[in-house]
Amino acid sequence: MIVQNLKEVQERIHALDKNQHVTLIAVSKTKPASDLQQAIDAGQRHFGENYLQEALEKIETLKNQDLIWHFIGPIQSNKAKQISQNFDWVHSVDRLKIAKRLNDQRPKNLEKLNVLLQVNIDNEATKSGVLEGEIEDFILHFENFQNITLRGFMCIPNPNNAEQSFKKMAEILQKHPNLDTLSMGMSTDLELAIENGANFVRIGTDIFGKRA
Numbered sequence: 001m002i003v004q005n006l007k008e009v010q011e012r013i014h015a016l017d018k019n020q021h022v023t024l025i026a027v028s029k030t031k032p033a034s035d036l037q038q039a040i041d042a043g044q045r046h047f048g049e050n051y052l053q054e055a056l057e058k059i060e061t062l063k064n065q066d067l068i069w070h071f072i073g074p075i076q077s078n079k080a081k082q083i084s085q086n087f088d089w090v091h092s093v094d095r096l097k098i099a100k101r102l103n104d105q106r107p108k109n110l111e112k113l114n115v116l117l118q119v120n121i122d123n124e125a126t127k128s129g130v131l132e133g134e135i136e137d138f139i140l141h142f143e144n145f146q147n148i149t150l151r152g153f154m155c156i157p158n159p160n161n162a163e164q165s166f167k168k169m170a171e172i173l174q175k176h177p178n179l180d181t182l183s184m185g186m187s188t189d190l191e192l193a194i195e196n197g198a199n200f201v202r203i204g205t206d207i208f209g210k211r212a
């Protein structure tokens with residue numbers, strides 16, 4: 001099931017992504033390591049997790065398999081240390097305090113942590129992320145951080161106007177020639193996101209099935 005689902009998602013991506021700029025992140029929150037292993041055996045390397053504790057267990061269980069781990073959930077500041085120690089990418093940075101903690105806690109023997117700024121692109125009260133107008137100020141502060149690299153932006157748009165929001169995100173990235181990454185697109189809006197310039201898509205349900 002998972003292997004077939006993964007194949008179908010890969011085909012959906014390849015149909016639009018002729019130049020192979022898009023990386024598929026399999027979002028495995030709430031799913032057991034055995035599910036991830038099925039995807040790994042089928043060639044999947046990038047995994048996205050939202051909850052630190054269960055993620056750490058899976059990272060431990062699946063270590064030595066050359067995987068790339070993405071933290072995509074809300075970050076409490078007391079969790080920043082373990083996130084910085086155990087992940088390769090963090091998509092959900094939305095406060096300087098968190099960026100600073102990730103920077104200060106990144107082990108020196110690891111490569112720099114790749115960070116995306118989460119943008120609350122539709123200005124929704126229920127969503128985390130910086131507002132569009134706060135981005136520039138946020139980016140300026142990154143010059144102080146030696147152990148993390150800002151790579152680009154992430155968003156979770158309002159489904160009612162996803163296309164318009166993805167276009168806005170692409171414009172934001174274009175204003176920053178030194179950044180190269182847009183993380184956007186989930187199971188329901190994968191195609192729209194790729195058409196508008198996503199290079200990470202984060203797919204859970206369509207690979208692993210519905211979550212409880």
Ligand SMILES: *Cc1c(COP(=O)(O)O)cnc(C)c1O
Nearest residue numbers: 027072186187202203204205206
């Ligand atoms: C759960 C989650 C996803 C995956 O969503 P699906 O609809 O299951 O594909 C992607 N991004 C974030 C931030 C998530 O929390």
